[in-house]
Amino acid sequence: GAVVSQHPSWVICKSGTSVKIECRSLDFQATTMFWYRQFPKQSLMLMATSNEGSKATYEQGVEKDKFLINHASLTLSTLTVTSAHPEDSSFYICSARDLQGGGDEQYFGPGTRLTVT
């Protein structure tokens, strides 16, 4: 089955620094990837839709200058949390859209836990 990976699986960084999270589709090409954020014991909130070769579409209330998304290839999207603060600590999950075989499936990565100290 289709596999989506994320790297790193967890990261601790100091306040004010930037952190990059990678989302890769390992065995399929994904023109569209989605980034979600999950606070402890809460649901997944869609942050943005990432389309290969174009600018990401951000959900209302998500700061595009703080959460930089780049989707430079059909298998890789990156989320960079710039000037991270403790309130950015969260579980970030990506998903990739697989259109193989005429289908339209969304596969999720295992998530990246970010802790900002």
Place this chain on the structure above:
Amino acid sequence: AQSVTQLDSQVPVFEEAPVELRCNYSSSVSVYLFWYVQYPNQGLQLLLKYLSGSTLVKGINGFEAEFNKSQTSFHLRKPSVHISDTAEYFCAVKGQAGTALIFGKGTTLSVSS
């Protein structure tokens, strides 16, 4: 716009008892409905999905769900739960093809012996 409401935030049950996790959706267009499970500190695993056809959908780990258009519901059921079913369960909806999944707030299923 689509939305999902999970009616129970926590559901405690005893092992081998049946369980139902409730999910209602709202949408002005045809929907695709999903149930995911999340174990602690892990990503999401797809349990089952409804795209079209039979309203009774069977998934992995003995779970099933029934799509009820008149009630706008997609409740998840299992006739006999195990300790290992303890996890967070999310109902999700997708309206148009290509759009992202929209998740409910989740239901914590706690199975005890």
